[in-house]
Amino acid sequence: MSFTPKIAIIGAGPGGLTLATLLQRNQIPYTIYELESGPDARNQGGTLDLHQNSGQLALREAGLIEEFRDKARPEGEALKIVSPEGEVLWNENSHGGPDRPAESADRPEIDRVVLRDILLNSLNPDSICWNKKLQRIEPGADNTHDLYFADNCVEKSFDIVVGADGAWSKVRPLLTDEKPYYCGISAIELWALDVETRYPWLSEYVGAGSCFMFDEGRALFSQRNGNGSIRSYACVRQGEGWAQDCGIDWTKPETARRELVERYFGDCAEDLKRVILESRDELILRALYVLPIGITWPSHPGVTLLGDAAHLMTVFAGVGVNVAMHDALDLANAIVAWKKSGARRSGLADAIKGYETRMLERGEENAQHSWKNMGMSFSKGGGEKMVEMLKGFGVRG
Ligand SMILES: Cc1cc2nc3c(=O)[nH]c(=O)nc-3n(C[C@H](O)[C@H](O)[C@H](O)COP(=O)(O)OP(=O)(O)OC[C@H]3O[C@@H](n4cnc5c(N)ncnc54)[C@H](O)[C@@H]3O)c2cc1C
Incomplete structure (x- = not known):
């Protein structure tokens, strides 16, 4: 039976x-x-890109792929990579969107x-x-x-x-x-809402999708979300208790952002500092763990x-x-x-x-x-390495 x-x-x-x-x-x-x-x-929080042979495959099997396609943002795939000195190393915004080979194409954001x-x-x-x-x-x-x-x-x-x-x-x-352990990276999640009206510079700088900066021991990831907001992660390689022990008072976000910039991103290009300083609407601390x-x-x-x-x-x-x-x-x-x-x-x-x-x-x-x-993301020249990798995959920047 x-x-x-x-x-x-x-x-x-x-x-x-x-x-x-x-x-x-x-x-x-x-x-x-x-x-x-x-x-x-x-x-x-956040935006996610769903890949053809995994996330999208599951939605297709569930009969939800059309609804996903209606609501997803293909333009959000555009990637920009900037060096710590502010040089734009890669920009898929500049020629009408991403141009990728089949295996890495079609990863719309939602x-x-x-x-x-x-x-x-x-x-x-x-x-x-x-x-x-x-x-x-x-x-x-x-x-x-x-x-x-x-x-x-x-x-x-x-x-x-x-x-x-x-x-x-x-x-x-x-x-x-087995339990999760700290992976060595702490992220400060920063939100800017209603960017077209309130932060037009940030909107223009980040572009239609993601804008990344990689460097030894630090990185900055910014991503456009569908609701007119941009979410950035200012990440640092520090010990597990860093956020509590570093002396920055995170309950005062305005001064915390300024101190974060001065102490950890002070020698970066003005544009990158401005991304952190302009993301004023929410600040969330995240220590990152892995199994x-x-x-x-x-x-x-x-x-x-x-x-x-x-x-x-x-x-x-x-x-x-x-x-x-x-x-x-x-x-x-x-x-x-x-x-x-x-x-x-x-x-x-x-x-x-x-x-x-x-x-x-x-x-x-x-x-x-x-x-x-x-x-790669937290190494010197990480941006250049990422660009080489993209070129190796046949992506056009
Ligand atoms: C900062 C950050 C950024 C990320 N960015 C990306 C990205 O861009 N792209 C990407 O693919 N992935 C990203 N990820 C990873 C992604 O979020 C996870 O891999 C994904 O959410 C895993 O899905 P899940 O359903 O397994 O678990 P989760 O999304 O964690 O869902 C678990 C659910 O279980 C519930 N729950 C937890 N404990 C209990 C309990 N005791 N009883 C009942 N319910 C419980 C939670 O409330 C939650 O709803 C990111 C993760 C983080 C932290």
Whole structure:
């Protein structure tokens, strides 16, 4: 007799929501548990580029690719690279947009909040439990698992629990003792809102997409978002406690930005300093963490991970969301194939094990790539190296 597994997805990030929409499309029931109080609870921040063979592939399988294309910003792919002295080394804004070979073309940007809405709107709202912060997971009866939440509620007897709960996953400790560690880089996230009206210089300088500066021990990343804002990350290679110990009072953003510029970007071109000084609307401190590259664990029947929960990597290759969505697609495919082949309870563990083999390989490959990119981004002449790399790929700047 075929068996319908009781599935819990922990986390309504891009990975968890992608899995949910793919399961729903295949009439496989699930419940998402998300710690936030609702879809608008927090600034979902930032813009993401979705790649053809991962993020976009998952959306295509979910029947959401047309909606994505309607809402994405292909012009946001334009890349500008500037040296610390202000020399423009590369600019895809100047000749009507990016000109890339097929394998690196078609990576339109979409705001994280817009992507989340596309995915959320595709789901049955009754399948999402908001305000449910998982605290721990424990083995339950008959090879199932029970979920313990911060509100003291316990949900019992899940046949599959998927930890899609990001960097600080509460599901991961059941599978491995590995924990995220500080990658050596701290980022000051700075927002400028309504740039066309309020910061026209910044708007013109950054261009239609991204504007990057790389140097030894520091970097500046600026990206246009769809809602008329520009988000910049001023990044420094410093110790884990730097933001707290450096003596800058971050509660006074105006003086904090000035001190940040004087101490860490003082010898940079005036334009680059101006990017930091003009991004006045929000300041968020972010120490960046990663899981060990090549992390793995013995497969544990009934519990698995995807996305950042499984293989948190540095953000410097801009692939995290794509990898999370690709994981979700692979896991959904594994569960659907298991269902189509008779849905016998005994075969479920093997289906998940097969998914984990592919997912962990993909995680390792992308984590290596992103670690290498971090090295290049925070090295002297990083901009020139990036330009050489782009030319090697056949991109025209
Ligand atoms: C500063 C920064 C910039 C980035 N820029 C890019 C980029 O340009 N391109 C790119 O591809 N990637 C980027 N990334 C990486 C990307 O954000 C992640 O890889 C991606 O969001 C992973 O998706 P996910 O669904 O696995 O996890 P998440 O997006 O982290 O989602 C996890 C979800 O689980 C919920 N949750 C967490 N704990 C619990 C709990 N205990 N109980 C219930 N729910 C819980 C969270 O609230 C969240 O909704 C960036 C990351 C950072 C930090």
